[in-house]
Amino acid sequence: MPDSVKGSFDIPLSVPEIAGNEWDYVKECLDTGWVSSAGGYVTRFEEALRTYVGADHGVAMVNGTCALQIALLVAGVEPGDEVVVPALTFIAPVNAVRYVGAFPVFMDCDQTSLCLDVEKLTEFLTTRTRRAGNGDLLNRDTGRRIRAVVPVHVFGHPAEMDPLVKLCRELGLKVIEDAAESLGSTYRGHQTGTLGDVGVFSFNGNKLVTTGGGGMLVTNEPSWADLAKHLSTQAKTDPFSYDHDRVGFNYRLPNVLAALGVAQMERLDEFIEIKRRNLASYREALRSIETFVLLGEAPETRSNCWFYTLQVPERSREALMDHLLKAGIQVRPIWRPMHELPMYEHEYSYRIEVVPRAVRTMFNLPCSVGLSHADIQAVCGCIQEFWEMGASR
Numbered sequence: 001m002p003d004s005v006k007g008s009f010d011i012p013l014s015v016p017e018i019a020g021n022e023w024d025y026v027k028e029c030l031d032t033g034w035v036s037s038a039g040g041y042v043t044r045f046e047e048a049l050r051t052y053v054g055a056d057h058g059v060a061m062v063n064g065t066c067a068l069q070i071a072l073l074v075a076g077v078e079p080g081d082e083v084v085v086p087a088l089t090f091i092a093p094v095n096a097v098r099y100v101g102a103f104p105v106f107m108d109c110d111q112t113s114l115c116l117d118v119e120k121l122t123e124f125l126t127t128r129t130r131r132a133g134n135g136d137l138l139n140r141d142t143g144r145r146i147r148a149v150v151p152v153h154v155f156g157h158p159a160e161m162d163p164l165v166k167l168c169r170e171l172g173l174k175v176i177e178d179a180a181e182s183l184g185s186t187y188r189g190h191q192t193g194t195l196g197d198v199g200v201f202s203f204n205g206n207k208l209v210t211t212g213g214g215g216m217l218v219t220n221e222p223s224w225a226d227l228a229k230h231l232s233t234q235a236k237t238d239p240f241s242y243d244h245d246r247v248g249f250n251y252r253l254p255n256v257l258a259a260l261g262v263a264q265m266e267r268l269d270e271f272i273e274i275k276r277r278n279l280a281s282y283r284e285a286l287r288s289i290e291t292f293v294l295l296g297e298a299p300e301t302r303s304n305c306w307f308y309t310l311q312v313p314e315r316s317r318e319a320l321m322d323h324l325l326k327a328g329i330q331v332r333p334i335w336r337p338m339h340e341l342p343m344y345e346h347e348y349s350y351r352i353e354v355v356p357r358a359v360r361t362m363f364n365l366p367c368s369v370g371l372s373h374a375d376i377q378a379v380c381g382c383i384q385e386f387w388e389m390g391a392s393r
């Protein structure tokens with residue numbers, strides 16, 4: 001890590017916006033003693049989120065990663081199965097696949113959205129698979145059963161869900177949407193997280209709605225929601241006696257955190273408007289530098305514009321990031337490709353060509369909801385200064 005990354009920043013990458021009813025709701029939990037998962041804010045938070053996205057059920061958990069693990073379990077993923085995941089993602093969905101004893105199949109990303117490349121997915125699922133005698137879809141190369149696909153809506157921008165879901169339905173595969181970053185984003189008018197069989201959101205500190213740490217599973221399948229709640233509350237069969245019928249997990253979200261979530265949900269639409277407006281301001285301020293491109297919305301989608309991703313020529317990326325960091329502006333590279341990480345480099349991957357280049361040319365700019373106009377001008381001024389230095393060299 002360069003020294004310039006270690007200190008504090010004048011303009012941080014992403015800080016939460018806590019300026020609504022958070023104090024009142026949390027105080028109520030403290031005043032009444034309802035701090036643990038039994039309190040009423042947990043169900044209020046579930047209700048607020050599930051109605052916002054239009055899902056029948058929501059199950060709140062302590063983070064998005066464990067919600068993904070539970071989503072895989074309720075979708076019927078078993079040890080030894082394979083699950084298709086993007087090679088470009090935060091690591092959580094890939095780890096969740098391993099937590100349930102399944103194996104990842106890494107897929108390339110689309111050039112513009114950075115989400116799972118549906119054409120390549122189709123090619124893989126139709127040319128590299130065969131049916132077993134019992135109807136299971138097997139990966140020809142590994143012989144393992146393919147059970148599910150996990151599209152991730154990268155940086156808040158929706159993946160191309162219609163062809164993906166159609167393909168999975170035809171092949172009998174489950175779709176587990178990782179909507180951790182895309183709360184409030186829509187694809188063809190429908191909220192992300194509700195487009196597949198089960199969806200997952202995250203509320204960690206850098207997410208649009210934060211509870212400090214938290215996650216939620218949403219689904220329209222009542223038996224899956226029941227199972228998710230059961231598994232995430234130690235698989236208790238009786239509220240009084242200590243009876244359990246499975247190996248469950250202690251994953252339920254505490255009330256005091258859910259109280260934060262309820263307050264944050266009240267401002268979600270406002271947050272999204274601000275995020276979108278700020279991205280437009282960045283775009284306007286960087287318009288004159290043609291070789292630097294901000295990632296945008298794909299047709300028929302409306303993004304929550306969670307993160308602001310800048311693509312620059314590969315030769316400029318490191319130096320530009322360093323220039324910004326030294327000026328007190330926090331930027332971050334995008335993720336290391338999953339199939340290159342030591343614990344995953346031996347797993348199956350299919351024709352990954354776009355991801356490595358995306359990683360070498362992109363990084364993220366400050367994107368807090370509370371970013372001021374002056375902050376955006378300062379970031380863009382610094383980028384302009386770098387560009388002029390390079391242009392005059």
Ligand SMILES: Cc1ncc(COP(=O)(O)O)c(C=O)c1O
Pocket residue numbers: 062063064065066089090092093152178180181201202203204213214215
């Ligand atoms: C794409 C993606 N999936 C899953 C997660 C996991 O969420 P959590 O940090 O709440 O476990 C995150 C964020 O942290 C994420 O960005």
